[in-house]
Amino acid sequence: MANAGGMTVDGDLMRYTEYSPKTSVRSDAEIDRQLVSTCFKYLGLLCRYAFHLWKPLGQVFSETVKKMPSSTFSSYYKGGFEQKMSKREASLILGISPASTKAKVREAHRRIMVLNHPDKGGSPYLAAKINEAKDLLDKETRR
């Protein structure tokens, strides 16, 4: 009986020694899972704080942008006029969509021409470009 007890003890011990490596492996996975979960928890906290902080940050950002010289952030079109005027450039000059009707083209041309009239201090070159734009769009539009 003692033997049996001893053997079971041994058996238990054996079982324990067998199990111990497995538990250590499991604990590694556990650790990884715990790490990942804490990471996510902090990420979530960060996102929540970001939402709270973003609006004032955004305001600060836009204010600094306004204070900076506007030339560095200007979105003006680059370069001079194209060598040969395209329909796209013509529509940009008149400030209308390339698929405008003849009436819209006429109205836009009149408006832009009044603003840039050479007799009122406008530049003759720009006036010529505006006329060229209107002629091109008139030729291209069907309606």
Added chain:
Amino acid sequence: MGVQVVGRAFARALRQEYAASQAAAQARGRSGQESAAASSITGISLQEAQQILNISKLSPEEIQKNYEHLFKVNDKSVGGSFYLQSKVVRAKERLDEELSIQKKEEKQQSQQNTET
């Protein structure tokens, strides 16, 4: 003896004249190169910039006056075309660049003159 003196002085004058003309040509060539470089970088030529702002000679006051008028007139808020306003801005930038190139060239020339 007198002829020799005159001859020598004449030769010296000729040499100086030649050197001066070479230097002037070099300076002009340099500024021409810079101007061409500025045109290719900005994508707008000096001539076009002058035409856009309706400028005959490069005077800063005339450039500024025309620029301000054309910029105001083509503002989007009064129904102008942003594209035209952009071209006005780029023309002014190009003319400002040209003025700074000219100023640099003048300074170089005056330095050369003080050296010779």
